[in-house]
Amino acid sequence: MIRLEQVRRAFNGREAVAGVDLSVARGAFCALIGKSGSGKSTLLRMINRLVEPDSGRVLFEDADVRSLAPEQLRRRIGYVIQSVGLFPHWSVARNIAAVPALLQWDRPMIAARVRELMALFDLDPALAKASPASLSGGQAQRVGVARALAADPDLLLMDEPFGALDPVTRATLQTELLRIQRETGKTIVFVTHDMDEALKLATQVVVLERGRVVQDTTPDAMLANPADDLVRDLLGREDRGLRRLALRPVRSALRPGEDPSAPTIPADSDCRAALSRMAELAVSTLTVTAPDGARLGLVHLSDLVAG
Amino acid sequence: MTSLLRPCVWLVLLLAASFGMTSLRPLFAALFPTLERPVYLQEGFAALLLAHLELVAVSGVLAGIIGIAIGVAVTRPWGAAYRGLAETLSAAGQTFPPVAVLAIAVPSMGFGPQPAVLALLLYGLLPVVQNTIAGLTQVPPAVLDAATGLGFSPFRRLWRVELPLAAPLILTGLRVSVIITIGTAALASTVGVTTLGSPILLGLSAENTAYVLQGAVLIGLLALAVDAMFDAALTLFFAGAGRPAGGTS
Structure with missing residues (x-):
């Protein structure tokens, strides 16, 4: 162009x-x-x-x-x-x-x-x-x-x-x-x-x-x-x-699974927000949710750090 | 509505004074008992007023056109080098006494309206030039940058953006110019032009204070009426449009 x-x-x-x-x-x-x-x-x-x-x-x-x-x-x-x-x-x-x-x-x-x-x-x-x-x-x-x-x-x-x-x-x-x-x-x-x-x-x-x-x-x-x-x-x-984490959508670190005790994070968040939420709540696993509330899977601290 | 009231009042007073001056003969006779002719009768006052207005209009329109053109030219990139010169020359035009301009112009141009228009034009140019320059230079640079960047041609930018934004200041300059021209135009009677200055000049030479007073009162009323009209026009035009003075937020 x-x-x-x-x-x-x-x-x-x-x-x-x-x-x-x-x-x-x-x-x-x-x-x-x-x-x-x-x-x-x-x-x-x-x-x-x-x-x-x-x-x-x-x-x-x-x-x-x-x-x-x-x-x-x-x-x-x-x-x-x-x-x-x-x-x-x-x-x-x-x-x-x-x-x-x-x-x-x-x-x-x-x-x-x-x-x-x-x-x-x-x-x-x-x-x-x-x-x-x-x-x-x-x-x-x-x-x-x-x-x-x-x-x-x-x-x-x-x-x-x-x-x-x-x-x-x-x-x-x-x-x-x-x-x-x-x-x-x-x-x-x-x-x-x-x-x-x-x-x-x-x-x-x-x-x-x-x-x-x-x-x-x-x-x-x-x-x-x-x-x-x-x-x-x-x-x-x-x-x-x-x-760098902020550039990655949380979807890219998504893995299948279910963990009823894990707090949730919206799927359109980025990985930095996910890390921040883990630090805030002192957990290492979050449940990723779609806008309609459906559970899409999990994101682990190790996936974020591994890149 | 009050903004229209003031010019109307002055206009009515002006017309009443010019058409009714001769009927005030008993008043002037009482004020000046020694005078044989207490009211100027050579020409009708309405005719004097019209002639005076004509001279002011011609010089004012010329001073406006030339003054705005000079102001626009020296604020363009190609004319910027002449800005100082234009300001100095128009200032000189005003410091140079109109009587002297008449004295110099008459031998080459002869008696009559031409030297008078020239003298009034030079005298009235400065406020127009100065205010046009001031008005155009106070347009915010961001507005000019946006206009150019969006694809306005230089002429369109001037016409659609710069002049409208400079208009309040330009009109103020025109107003000052026209008001001082109304007063100065009386001098044109020294080179044989009929104006409201004619009774004043005759009165001065014939020691007839009543004539001087009659001419002076009408010139004063005319100036006040025109000033009030400019004021009303500025108020209606700009306050009515809700136009802000300058920048964006």
């Missing part, structure tokens, strides 16, 4: 992006992670031509982005930023309708799409006519993501979209985004400095430092084999094992 070839970009003589090669496959959820000034936002903004590389190529669906008119390109790519940037003089509905309006969809189609997106993002229909100033931070960013998805782009670029939200709202929006990505199959490139967020959401994690790619792999492979000390630091030296 996207391929960057040896892209470089300097600002005032300082290289923000210093020769990056990167491929993001269709349907992937790619997290660009690094400290401030690592070049992750610059890299993201090169994809929709908000920043032009000094050298190298950016390919979007095998076409060099320089061969496409910037406005046309951007209307095919969703764009979400940390400070949201809703148009304060437009209603929520008109904000969501921004790109379909640019693409000159007809009015009934736009209205239907706005309703559909507000439902998808769990926004009260009564908010359609509200002013962005009246929204909470979480609602505003829901509208921001809905606006980015309005014209049904295949690719969504997100620059620390949840960075300004409180932890509870952030977790809710992360889960929603993951659900929507699974349902729609969008390709997402996501900038963050929060490793937990990257591990929770991404299928591909790209660690950047001083404009270079340090490691580019799946969350599990990164946890198993961090490329260097920076990656180890980002992953957290002490709880790397726990984070």
